[in-house]
Amino acid sequence: MGLAVTGIGAAAPAPSLSNDQMSQFVDTSDEWIRSRTGICDRHLADAHTSLTDISTQAAQAALTMAGLQPSELDLIVLATSTPDDLFGSACQIQAALGASNAVAFDMTAACSGFVFGLVTAAQFIRTGVYRNILLIGADMLSRWVDWSDRRTCILFGDGAGAVVLQANDRDRLLGFELRSDGTQNHYLNLAYQAQPQDLTPEISVAHGRFHPITMNGQEVYRFAVKRVPEVIEKALFRAGLRVEQIDWFVLHQANQRILDAVAQRLQIPPEKVISNLAHYGNTSAASIPLALDAKVRQGQVGCGDTIAVAGFGAGLTWGAAIFQWGR
Template sequence: MDKLGIAITGSGSAVPDTSLDNQALTALVETSDDWITTRTGIRQRRLALPAESLSSLATAASHQAIAAAGIKATDLDLILLATSTPDDLFGSACQVQAQLGATKAVAFDLTAACSGFVFGLVTAAQYIRTGVYQNVLLIGADILSRWVDWQDRRTCVLFGDGAGAVVLQASKSDRLLGFALKSDGSQNHHLNLAYAPSSQELVPGIHVTKGTYQPISMNGKEVYRFAIQKVPEIIDKALFQANLSVDKVDWLLLHQANQRIIEAVAQRLDIPQHKVISNLASYGNTSAASIPLALDEAVRQGKVQPNDIIAASGFGAGLTWGAAIFQWGR
């Protein structure tokens, strides 16, 4: 088989209709629109209502991506769902597969928090490069509002809900030009959504734990420090692997966590602001959804054009971080 490269041929996104602006948050915690905007760049975020599910958001984004790629759901060989907030702890990718009617596709979840989309992109590429699968749907989707402590003003101002998706297809020319991935579990305590142990005595002398989780816990200063150091480094590594200099990059597309992080990384890499994609102000931090959501918006606005070179980087809980350099389109 001669098609052993990958092309990213379509994108899609979906967000809940309900939005919560900074002013509304002042009723919940002691904060202000000015405080949130100057420190994070976030003005509002979308929130999934109880009737909305992760799989329905992921499916809506996927329909758009499949249509944009010009294929049918039945053409898909693999569905990868990057999420930390599935509807079902056993995984939600199979529900998306059923909702799409992608009868031929194998489906599974992949969890790497805010790095999930980049890790998923690299994973999907391996299946295509080895000739195993030709058409892969990669979704990044999270409903973080389920896991936020709305009384914790350090975290409740940051997160929002959404989904983004892309279709990757086998191609004669390889459009994934370079990548680098990293993990450091020793830093896990800085950002996590940890298991909350509680126990139950089954029979005398035998205690088992009950399944439940604590809300998101984050040390913002440490995560900020980690991001501005590690993200420029990993993008440099991926560019080196791609044999490209930074001036060849058309767009910098970072995980949408904080506008100050985005600006600091761009500055360190010497990438001008007009090349930086940011939609954080409207959606907040949507974890694995943030990169594909921002990408799809930029594609639909006509900013990102075929053959544009994009340097994408995700970073977050784990701690995990990674970068992928890819060319948009066939």
């Protein structure tokens, strides 16, 4: 049993925060942000917009493109680090869609979440367990940013992207490679910090909160420009393909300098590297489907095009997958 990617959708909150607007409350400037990241503005959810809201919008668009009814879904996988409910938000999306026959669960691999989710979902189809799967990558990192820290607050935006995976006679997932290294976790995290609370003289429990995102930008940059080309090459090897046979590269939209460095190392023509970073920023697990959706809807990505996707981020985690668009 093989699989095909038959639909895609994306959604982002309406409010957009420009670099100039950001400079009104943090010590930065449009030139400083653009030159270091390539970001011009980003979409931010207000207090009344939930992750479930934008995920459902992206999912509905993907289902429509695939010609699939929510009741036909067997599984919903939500890749996110920022659920509305710490117990998970996939079931809320299932209810919002009316996908009453679908199993639903969250998975977390930070900015690598979409790639890890793609590979995970594929195994349910390849083993014949399920036929129709909705994979969503969505994050609202604005909830967890320190808006006084110009090293991190300039980077992140909110968004959601979704794809439909369906059983297919020909397997369109050609190869993948996933990696993790927990020894580098301290370079990028959103950590829980416990404070002791005494229940009795003998028993104390941890009661605390999550701190805002912390990141060592230089180390993350070094990690990405070294490991991402490697993992793409390994995925290509597993697919039996060469770099020049790939039609489109969609890397996690973290920093334009990282995208450029990876493309240079692999000798990828710039026109093959899809980027929407300038107007969305880093949307974590949403970034790959959010960027790909625009190209598909513009008609630039066609049926049979070979696409390489690569995610990298907190964990640290990184991975790549090679697939062909459509049946």
